[in-house]
Amino acid sequence: MADYRFYLQNPASKEGNYLVDEILFQSKGAKKGGAHFAFMSSSGIDLLFKDERFISFIKDNHFFLTVGVDAITDEKALNEILKFNEKYANLVIKFFITEAKNSIFHPKFIWFQKEKHYVHIVGSGNLTAGGLRWNVEAYSTYICSVEKQNEIYNWEKFLTENTDFLFDHDNERVKLALKRNTENRKILAKIAKDKSILLDEDTVKDEIPEPHPDNTILIAEISKNGDRLQQVNFDKDNFFNFFDATTVQDEATYNLFFQVNKDGLMQEKEIRPAVVVKSHNYRFELNAVKGMKYPEEGKPIGVFLKIAAKSFLYMVVLPTENAHSVLDEFLTEKLGISSNRMRRIRIKAEEIRTRTPDLPIWVKTTLADHI
Structure with a gap:
């Protein structure tokens, strides 16, 4: 053999x-x-x-x-x-x-x-x-x-x-x-x-790639899946064409997610299988939402920046945060208002960066400490 x-x-x-x-x-x-x-x-x-x-x-x-x-x-x-x-x-x-x-x-x-x-x-x-x-x-x-x-x-x-x-x-x-x-x-x-x-x-240096204006970014409202969130659900198109998921049960198919918190600090990497589960749910379990109480008003908005194949910086913006109103306004401008449908849009990073220059995800973050 x-x-x-x-x-x-x-x-x-x-x-x-x-x-x-x-x-x-x-x-x-x-x-x-x-x-x-x-x-x-x-x-x-x-x-x-x-x-x-x-x-x-x-x-x-x-x-x-x-x-x-x-x-x-x-x-x-x-x-x-x-x-x-x-x-x-x-x-x-x-x-x-x-x-x-x-x-x-x-x-x-x-x-x-x-x-x-x-x-x-x-x-x-x-x-x-x-x-x-x-x-x-x-x-x-x-x-x-x-x-x-x-x-x-x-x-x-x-x-x-x-x-x-x-x-x-x-x-x-x-x-x-x-x-x-x-x-x-x-x-x-x-x-x-x-x-x-x-x-x-x-x-x-030994760090993740620096975000580029031409990188694709997904802005997505996060749906409620219980009083406390455990995962983030996506539509089929984004799951396959943005997150590069597969239907093949291949253990080599994993994505890396790096959460950026509100202070601009990147958290420990999250390794998640990029495979459709038997229930056909298109979702990822992410630390940023795990155990989070779903807001009584408004929807959390996820910002996912693709920095390389199967590799993403991300953050979750709550309705109480200043950046939420800007992101919500952008979604309304592009997709209109919807009370029950989750709005999601993929764009070039530069298009939203100019409107949210203070969003922590734009901060230069690395896997290693600065030398």
Whole structure:
């Protein structure tokens, strides 16, 4: 048995084909695995290791992670992975430092062993938020039988032959390299403020894409589904053509939602399946409305800004908030007045941004703390 598939990760496409989704999908049912990346960042760790699908794998199965320290990988990334390691002892972390001049540790692949086959995912993306989701990257998934695979043997042979270059996180050489990378990223972050200088995205920052005037935004009244809300319902058109949902029960189909609160602070990411449930309800459970008491007068209005394929900033504006009257007036202007029908409209972000310049969703927010 052998199966080879090539993917282009493209946040601007409808599918996205995100590397992190493929890794999470292939981790299901795995007995053990490993990953080997040139670089890692705290935001990349957040995307992969904090996902419940990966946690369900690693809590019972061994996972060997090797990371380079030639660039990018910094003290913040180490602190983040150690927090995870404290909870899950099945994770083994080693840092590779090569002695060769003019050479760096640069592989990018991950593998899983399942009951009857191996899965190899090899590509250009690092263990960073950009590499796993936000950058344009390419990767391949190769599935082969246990009997016919020899790639893992070759890799384990390489590690055995190079044990002198594998170090724990508390090794002095590792600590010095991470400190150097931390300082370098601070310097590069200052340089990046000069827009005329083009730098590698992973080199400077690791964050969600910045909202663009041409991004599509959905403004939608939120219907009542009980005295206290549990979910946000949508019409079929927006569910499929804006949120890129599917009718296929494929566990790789998930959307990321980032709530922006009224103070402009982005909350922890929400991972939601983008699949029609058996009841044919077109809805997402979102933290912003969970347990919220439905207003006695007026309807809450959801603002959903699409920043990439299957990726959204959002906020919920209540009738008591100043921005609500502006959004309500806009909906009336475009769709008229309706007492029982939920009004929803998709437009370019710039069209509503000019009328709501103080809406917190326009504030520059990031997955990572500012460097």
